Amino acid sequence: MRLLLIEDDASLGSVLKRALEKHSYGVDWVQDGESGLAAIEDLNYSVVILELNLPKLSGLEVVRSARQKNITVPILLLSAMDNPMQKVEGLDGGADDYLVKPFDLDELLARLRALCRRHDGRPQVVLKSGNVEIDPAAMVVRDASGQVPMTAKEFQMLMLLVERAGKYVTKSDIEYALYSAESAVESNTTEVMIYNLRKKLGSDFIKSVRGIGYIVQ
Template identity: 60%
Template sequence: MRIVLVEDNFILGSSLKKALEKHAYGVDWFRDAETALEALRDNAYDTVILDVNLPKASGFDVVRELRQSGNQVPIVMLTALDSVRDRVTGLDEGADDYLSKPFDLDELLARVRALLRRRQGRNETVIRCADVEIDPAAMVARRNGVQLHIPAKEFHLLRLLMERSGRYVTKSDIEYALYDTDVSVESNTIEVTVYNLRKKLGTDFIRSIRGVGYMVER
């Protein structure tokens, strides 16, 4: 899953980027509205985390331009402004959710997961394929009802494959969804992650075709 983070405060922005990446999200971080809008015009993203107070243009301006252009990417707004008027303005412009600073990281992550589920049109949180089920909101995986210990990076790859069950997902699609574009991914990183998942889920759960990609059966 790829996230646009728009935050001009360097300390907060860098800490949020690291925290989101630790949870296996790919993050493109921008410190001004203009650069963020350019990236959003040229690329498809899953969520935007957007500060209100930005140089040159506000977060409200970003939301307004995105919605007027027809871009319905889910948006969580962040602000130090703790007034009802500011919250109402952001939501009226088209934001999907709102958090006032200071906020708890776990709450932000939960809200991002909720927006992703809503965008994917899933009312239930559990995804099932064969004898494996995952709860993306709780980041819990089970096989035959037994809970498994799966690290964050492996969990997000499993979620991606199960969300696209019945279709092959290419290595480049996986890299784009799970890794920051500014970070060099080792050539065997995905293969190692798949190998580790197969040890927990069974060797036949994730199918692969060299040069095509990986797939989980429906």
Template identity: 40%
Template sequence: MRVLLVEDDGLIGDAIRSALPRHGVAVDWMRNGEGLLNALTDNSFDILVLDIGLPGRNGFDLLQDVRKAKNAIPILILTARYELDERVKGLNLGADDYLVKPFAMEELIARCRALTRRGESARRVELVCHGYRIDPAGMSVEGPSGTISLTPKAFNLLQILVESQGRVVTRRFLEESLYGWDGDAESNTLEAFVSQIRRKLGANIIRTIRGVGYMVPKTESDAAE
């Protein structure tokens, strides 16, 4: 899962950017809404976490911009406002959920996962690849011998590659999807996750395209070549 966070409070932003990656969630952080639509267009995010009380153009204005641009990304708004009218306004403008500050990180993570499950349910139930069934909502992989356990980031990597089955996915795109713009991925981190997936699902499940990235072949016969 990759989250775009728009939050001007440094303490809250730092806390979110530190907490979510420990649960397999990459976080990109913007301190204001300048360039928000471009960021959403140029990158692949699963959720937008949007603070309402931003300086300049507030979160309500940005929320309207996103929906007017016909972008259906799930949006979770953060607000320090306890008034019912404010929360209702956000939902009516197109937000999918909200949290009132202060909040527990566990609840933020749970709400983000719930929003992605809704989106996955609307798009598909599961992915099928080379005899394996991949459930994005439940983050599970089922094979001929039963359930296969993967770490959260290894699962996210597998999901990205399977969704692009038959196409090469660049190393840069994968690193940004797993770690965000400012992620601290080490040079061999992707290889470690690819190795984990190959060890559990088979050596030919992922093909390395040297100097470019990785791909999951369309068919098992292609993988064996």
């Protein structure tokens, strides 16, 4: 699942990016409103986390511009000001949620999960494929033998494959979803994680066709 973080505070942005990546999100981070709006227009994100007070374009201007262009990505606003009128203005401008700084990371993660569920139209929080069951909220994977240990990146890759069950997912799709744009990715990283997931979930759980991609049923 890929997020766009638009935050001009370098310290907070860096901390949030690392924290979200540790919780299996791919994160692109930009530091001004113009760059943020360009990224929203050009790329496909699951959620946008948007600071209200930004250089070049304010967060509110970014929200309004995105909605005027019929871009429906969920947007979570961040602000250091707990101002009711500012909240109303942001939500009426097209944002989906509003969080006041400072905030607890667990609350941010819960709000992100809720936004993704509402946007996808998925009231349930447990995904299933064959005898494999995934609880995204708890980041737990189970099969017939019980809980299966996963690294954060393995969990994120498994989520991507299961959410697109029945469709091939290319190597480039996986790398885009799991890694930031500026990250250097080893050429065999995807193959190694696929190998590890097959060891944990069974050799037939993930099928592949050379030159096309990977699929789970």
